[in-house]
Amino acid sequence: MTTLIIIYGLTGVAFTASLIHSRQKTKRVLKVALMSFGKTGASLLTVLGIVGLTLGILTPEKISALVGADAGFLATVGAAVAGAVTLIPSLVAFPLAGSLLRAGASVMTVSAFITTLVMVGFATFPLEMKVLGRTFAILRNALGFLSALVIAALMGVIL
């Protein structure tokens, strides 16, 4: 809700300022917005479909079972993959991660899950590729996944 207020407030102020300064340029603002929206429409629908499918198949209970109370390298990689393919809001993800930790999962496993969850977006990949280009999107997600494993390993050492 706060997110919406911030985004609409910011857009409203900026748009009004644009209108006051130049109607011509504001027309171009709307044209650019519509064109970009038209070009990304298909990717947005793809994102919706993938999000629905992954969340329909991977419920929080299934993620818990998958990540489980196991420690070790394999569990960590599994958690990283689970985090990469799901797109769940942090309000759901952090309590889930907390309960996993209490159930006996290692810090390493939970860090891997949280980090790929926020940094690697399998579901949003089609959109990212469309907007920022294939090379950028592949590099960012691949390096994000590797980073998550490094972060997880170091977290395991520190904590």
Next chain:
Amino acid sequence: MKQLLKQYRIPLLLVLIFLALSVFAPEVAVRSSRKVGEYFMEMILIIPPVFILMGIMDVWLPKDKVQKWMGRGSGMSGTLLALVLGTLPTGPLYVAFPMAAALLKKGASVHNMVIFLGSWAALKIPQLLVETKFLGLAFTLARFALTLLMLLVTGYIMQGILGKEGEKHWLPDETDEMVDPMKKMRMEKKTL
């Protein structure tokens, strides 16, 4: 028509998967449809202002300024600006993609945009508060520091791969044809 079909082939494929699921695994299909509904509501509320904001950035942000603030020569302060912009409470990551694309087109460096997207995704202030509550302060601080470190490394790697010639040919042309050629020329002169 043919092009439209090609553009929408993946969404169509997903519809087929949904249909198949509703026959073979109705339970999953129902759960998935409900999630699609939820995220559809979120997207339909968030997407329109985001694209308008992207349009405003495209039309109004002066190229030379963006280059100065967040370009390759902006150094530490450019990175810090990208980090701060990313951590502000502003919604899901897919909102940030068009913003980053608009900034890249205006001359922001790849390194700084990696930081911007990464901090938007992983280092958001409201998110950190929730994380502290459920995973503890030590966990949150350690993850914050390590994530920032890895983002800097990722930024350098990606800058090295993508930013070599300073040309952004890998960036899709979404709005380039919309830029008035006269203005473009003036802008290019300014940056020279």
